[in-house]
Amino acid sequence: MKTSGGSDAAKRRAGESAAETVADGEVVGLGTGSTAAHAIRRLGDRVGSGLDIRGVATSFASRELAADCGIPLLDLDEAAGPDAPGIDVAIDGADQVAVGGGEDDGPTAGPLIKGGGAAHAREKLVDAAADRFLVVADPSKETPVLDRPVPVEVLPAGRTAVAEAVRATGGEPALRRAERKDGPVVTDNGNLVLDCAFGAIDDPGALATTLATTPGVVEHGVFVDLADEVHVGTETGVRVARR
Numbered sequence: 440m441k442t443s444g445g446s447d448a449a450k451r452r453a454g455e456s457a458a459e460t461v462a463d464g465e466v467v468g469l470g471t472g473s474t475a476a477h478a479i480r481r482l483g484d485r486v487g488s489g490l491d492i493r494g495v496a497t498s499f500a501s502r503e504l505a506a507d508c509g510i511p512l513l514d515l516d517e518a519a520g521p522d523a524p525g526i527d528v529a530i531d532g533a534d535q536v537a538v539g540g541g542e543d544d545g546p547t548a549g550p551l552i553k554g555g556g557a558a559h560a561r562e563k564l565v566d567a568a569a570d571r572f573l574v575v576a577d578p579s580k581e582t583p584v585l586d587r588p589v590p591v592e593v594l595p596a597g598r599t600a601v602a603e604a605v606r607a608t609g610g611e612p613a614l615r616r617a618e619r620k621d622g623p624v625v626t627d628n629g630n631l632v633l634d635c636a637f638g639a640i641d642d643p644g645a646l647a648t649t650l651a652t653t654p655g656v657v658e659h660g661v662f663v664d665l666a667d668e669v670h671v672g673t674e675t676g677v678r679v680a681r682r
């Protein structure tokens with residue numbers, strides 16, 4: 440399991456806080472990464488105590504962990520068809536989340552960057568299909584303005600064309616390389632990832648549209664208008680920002 444960012448205790452508080460909101464009978468999208476893994480483990484504990492849920496995994500890694508934790512699983516196709524149960528809630532991590540001031544009603548949940556684990560294509564399918572999407576994060580992920588490189592999953596044959604298109608919009612693409620093998624990271628879908636630096640992203644919606652309409656792009660890691668709640672674990676508790 441890839442880990443990143445803040446303390447494991449903060450990630451655990453965030454993941455467990457979101458897992459506690461899941462109710463009996465729900466279908467639950469299971470995110471990817473070290474923070475979402477805490478939510479999956481907590482859900483596994485609750486299943487062991489009688490909670491009746493079914494999970495929809497967002498990656499090979501989350502499927503393996505959920506199976507190890509005893510969570511019954513559905514494929515996304517089984518969960519999302521016209522006569523299917525749908526997804527009640529998804530719990531997933533983020534590499535960066537824009538959290539607004541919200542002085543009267545508390546902090547507000549804004550857009551995200553995801554894909555540090557190269558799972559953002561399936562994550563977006565599952566998170567967007569859910570009635571409630573809960574983001575779990577530690578404080579190192581919060582920012583007023585998104586500025587991390589955006590992971591862009593590309594068809595291998597489109598790698599150079601997409602890189603040129605990104606440069607034409609002022610971005611700087613870098614092919615993600617594997618740490619434990621010579622060569623690139625290959626996603627669960629058999630594609631490559633370009634991490635594209637744009638500096639401060641003043642208009643995430645516009646960037647999302649530009650990337651989504653670039654031929655060769657399978658999916659990008661800008662998630663706009665999807666998060667309903669952001670559970671931020673701290674060293675002492677959990678803060679929740681709402682949409």
Ligand SMILES: O=C(CO)[C@H](O)[C@H](O)COP(=O)(O)O
Pocket residue numbers: 441442443444470471472473474475531532533534552553554555556557558559562
């Ligand atoms: O988007 C993701 C995977 O594609 C992860 O949710 C994101 O990278 C956060 O991971 P972590 O909780 O380990 O910091």
